[in-house]
Amino acid sequence: MSALAEWLGAQAPGYACTHAISPAQRRALAAIARCRTPEMGGRVYRCAHCTKHDFAYHSCHHRSCPRCGGARTAAWTQRQRDRLLPVPYFMVTFTLPAPLRAIFAAEPKVMIDLLFGESARALQSIASLPKHLGADLGMTGVLHTWGRQMQLHPHVHFIVPGGGLAEEGSAWRHTHKPAWLMPSAPVAARFRQGMAAALRVALPGRHAQVPDSCWRQPWVVDIQHVGSGESAIKYLARYVQRTAISDERIRTMDAKTVRFGYRDSASGERKECTLDAAEFMRRYLQHVLPTGVHRVRHFGWEHPAAWRRRRVVETLLAVEIVVRPKQAEDVVQWHLVCPHCQAESLRCVGTLPRVARSPPFVPRAA
Template sequence: MHHALPDRRTGRCAVSVRLLRQRSLGRPQLWQPPLPELPKNKTSDWLAKQTDRLLPVHHFLVTFTVPEELRSLLRSNQREGYAAIFACGSETIRDVGSATRSLKGCELGFFGVLHTWGRDPTVYHPHVHFVVPGGGVNKKLDRWQQTAENFLFDHGTACRVYKAKFADHLRELGLYDQVDASVWKKKWIVDIRAVGDGRSVLKYLAPYVHRVAISDNRIVSVDEKT
């Protein structure tokens, strides 16, 4: 089930997802994100709700993006482009995870948030963060299966699968021919990090779910030209 929360003032769209079946990538490192001060109301409500949904296991933060050469195309086709990152990322987690020994036969639950900027809020950089538990339920065997704390599944495989899925998705949308062929020769980036019990990464993500890229306290001056 996918829930998109568009911000019409900024063109930003925060996406929240719950899916039963997935996992993610390799070479994780324990991540300790900066923890910005949290606004009240919607942000704190979101944080409390998602924290309550966390399973009592280790978690991973899996991030999918696109090469810089594709950003212009996505900016011109935001609805389709954002949905493509989300769908292809979700399918990659599901497919690569189902091929991983520790998670064979399992279904995972996860949620994701779409960001359209990075550390520099003036640079358009669409990407989706997925918070994924390190394990899943094997319904056939009626048991919980857990991954190692520092490995969800193979990173290289995830990168290749994600790129192939994105290419197929653009073909379906009729946008593939607008992409320079060199993009498909590049190595695509899928980042995975171990995030402990998941609470710290939720605190990192929460402020961005209901906040614009450039908040009031970042504005130095305003005139008729800027």
């Protein structure tokens, strides 16, 4: 059970009556309230060891639900591990400066597209210069929108192989040094210039509200060597299918306040933050992505549409292709633990129908 999910479901009706929430946030709250309840239906299991029965309700699989995401995160992690190349990897982080965060909150869909597009373009443009790499990159970006106290802090993490395709895709060019990809200063400058131009075209009214100092100050781009890339994948997997906070960080929560723990980024000390219920709900909901927006995006020869170029990379690097055999459909998978005898021998023997759907539990604000 998730105490956070239960709290969100209990607080949602009152919060929606007094605060404006978007359709995406409304759907997220409704999904969290229905998750693993009779309204979702379920499955009936029978233990082959002790012959007793058990049942489980279906999950909502919403990416903002505290209960869900474990299986999908594990599957994503395994897929990314299978795609790792025998080269050094780098984590490149692009952070949106504070003056643009209000625009991000007001126009999240547009700003997320700009953040992904301009950060990837900045990396590619600097990497294409012969003095840095002179090659085309392949990279995977993961959007992260929250800070340690659940405040809005939009940034994108890219995992980038150390090298790229050069000479029209006929050769692989390694980085000049195994633990060095490229300097961060020109990448940050290119990112700042690209965001300024793109924002002026996409949202001219919002661009006019940004102070001139934002376009003159240095922007933050961090480039770190992460070895074989496995540690970076494990780190990024936490953001693929999970939301801003989990039950592990919650200390206390009731109808009035929520207290949770966090690690201070400056000192490294563990601290606690206490918010009133409405502010905690606001911070939680501001990280619900708009419908249709992808948190993970691929660029260059890592894009799914560029699979032929990806095959060229694998050939140039002599990557061993591992084909995982498919399991026969008639093979019974024993992986669920029986709550009665603790044996991993539960097998699905039936389904539970969904109960009649109740009226929408989240009323619209007047």
